[in-house]
Amino acid sequence: MEKTEIQQKVKNVIAKVLKIKEDEIPDDGNFIFDLGADSLQSIELVAAFEEEFNIEMDEDKALEVQTVSDAVDFISEYLT
DSSP states (O other): OOHHHHHHHHHHHHHHHHTOOGGGOOTTOBTTTTTOOOHHHHHHHHHHHHHHHTOOOOHHHHHHOOBHHHHHHHHHHHTO
């Protein structure tokens, strides 16, 4: 899967979980500071990413991911 495709899916998931528009999600946006995610939503994001990409991530490491671009890189590691 291409990084651009992963990025699009990541933004789609973020938009659904955080109830914001995809075009309001910057590539380097911080989940907490820029997008307003709280700790519960962070856990929901991890679960949604796992479901969207049909992967099982290390939850502790996944929760350390802070930005959209980091999430794309993190998820792409599971898809290679």
